[in-house]
Amino acid sequence: MTTTDMPGTPESLEPLVPGPVDLAGYRLGVPQQAGALTMIPITGPAYPGIVPPRSGLKLTQVAGYGRVELRNGSPDGVAIVPLHIGYIQDAAQNHALCRSAFLAPGAAVMFEDACCVQESQGGYLTGRDQWFFVLPVELRARALELRGVHGYSKLWNDIGELNARYGLPRRGHLEQVLSRKRAVLTQFQSRLEPQPGQLGALFFIGGRFAGLELAPDPVYFAEVWMALVCFAYGAAAWHAEPPPAGAGGPGGSGAVPYEAADLASLRAELARDRAARAAEIAGWVAAVPAGDARLREEERYLGLRLSTVTGAELAGQIVTDGDRPVYASLFARAIA
């Protein structure tokens, strides 16, 4: 099969990741697109021993509005809580976390600064039925600012604004997007497909940088994939989705044929066209506005450091072991 290699190099990622981080060995793969969402796979060296979130992390209790306890069920590996993870369950208050964290093997941590994402729904989440999401990218910068702030309703206004932008009632119900639009959002899990060995991704929406996600290893990334592609970036991509291709659209019955007189030249035309589009996407990568991002250490676990990244145009959190990146979730502060 002929594919177009993304002209990606380790250096391609470096402007995005502030601090003395060694990205040797990381490589960008062939971009995939679904509607307005472009995903560039990242492969690289795995960092073993980190407990993945779906099989390892358990929501053990919601002790009150805004207070959520997670437990690392593994006896022999540290867990890194994905940034802005949230849990939804029928007939209960849905919560999301404003920050990442380390959970030592077997340890439980009460997050006192969680935010409720469902304004008027009573009840508490229980430990069962734990599919999780990651906050939509439009809310992530604000949620990160609110880490450490106690107050379960602290994100309701922003959620209301987001709903209004999506043409939904202006209420602090994130469920309006995540659950009611779940059928269309979860299609992103199939519309974009992780590669074997993939442990990270760059996301662009409408050609503009939306996020960089890096996991310790492919298993961790596979477990957080749905939450990222469907909810963290899928919701914004759905909002920006161009109408399905009609007769004249790019995939429609009016698709413009290549200038090719035989199969060989058609194959060559296709390869040229793909190379041009890959180059365009490489241009998006090069144009990612890293700016003067600053790092602030938040937590330590043995040699691991969890830091918050704050820049003019991007923000997020990153886990490093010396100069080696272990986990990163960096996102654009503003989505067009």
Added chain:
Amino acid sequence: MDTPTLLAHLETHAGALALPRGGTLCWDDADFHRAAYTDDPEGYALLGLAPGVLPWQRARVLLQLLAASQAGLDDATRGTLARVARVLTLALPPAAVITVMLGLRRLRANHKHTTRAALRFVLEHPEADLLIAARRPALVDCFEHALGKATARGCARRIDDGDTGSDYLRRRLLRFLTAPQVAMPRVRALYGTDDQAERGAPAVVLPYEPVLALDPARERSPVVTATNRGDIAATLVHLHRGGPADDLHAALGRYVAAATAALPRFDGTVAVVLDASASMRGYGDREWAVLSQAAALRMVLSRICTRLQVVEVGGGERAPAGATDLATGVLDALTAAPDLVAVISDGYENLFPGDLARVVATLPRAGVTTPVVFCHAQFTGADDLTLRRPAPALPQRGFWHQDDFTELLPWMFGHCAAGAPWLRAAMHTRLDTLDRQAAQMGGVAA
């Protein structure tokens, strides 16, 4: 007329034939049917039996077969047309057949084969007694149109007088029938005066259901799972899940053999572009379901095609992974110069979206005339395909259950010239089966 156009019309052009009182027959696509019949009478007739053809389109086929002259056709073709017409009179709702028969009267069609079909419907239908009781005036019209009013009434008079085999009766009526002893009391009933209304008996309701099932009813579980989609796919799902390989492989062989036993051989080359990307594997409760059904189709094709080339896209059938590059898959498939390219995919094209459509649009100017069809792998028939049509210009058809192959295969092979013999052979086999079923019905002789 090409087969895909005809088949698509028969499967999608809805609407009843209408016969307004005193007006002309409303047959909106008469020219289409006439042209298809003229082009290939036997092929047209057989295609009317294809699975998935709409009932009112089958009624139109019956109308066309009985309205058209058979002058110039050889005996074998006439025989096939007669058998198709016979099957259709039994496999359509009786009300539709009566409309056809009355339509023939309006069209003044009175060929010998028309007469034979009408008389056998009126007098030898397994439910003829019920039909006569329910629609006697209409069936008298059909009977009198078939024989001519004077002859029909002459026959009825003679039968009423006890004639069972006079030369007059034989030459004018009995020679068209296969079971005269059954038919003659029904002629009496057509012209009898002791009808229901006069006796004060309740009105007889015309039966709605045909006596012969052309498309057997498909039983469906209300909940679709990964393993209630046909035997082949279910077995493959269990294999993927790590079930006992020896037992499952043995069963798989039996199931594929059973599914293909009645299918003719396709003496050509089919190139399958099999989407084996990550999305085809699915996840959660649906994991392996879609890929297994796609693999089931591949196995059936492998069994019936003389040459089958498979181009896997993404990963492999046993280890689906990665992105979906259908455009390159089609280009690779075409290198074998196949008679047909079949893309089997869930429709999520992401490397890059739109490429398949552009490549397909370019094929004619690149000198490629090989037909390309898109077989849409779905989890259920209700899947939302809005975002899953990578090349809307391609002929496409969905499938999610093994039973869907019954319609899918004729549709696929109908797109290529090499498929014409397959289609004809498959429909002949179907006709033979239906004929046998008809012959086993009470009151009917084949």
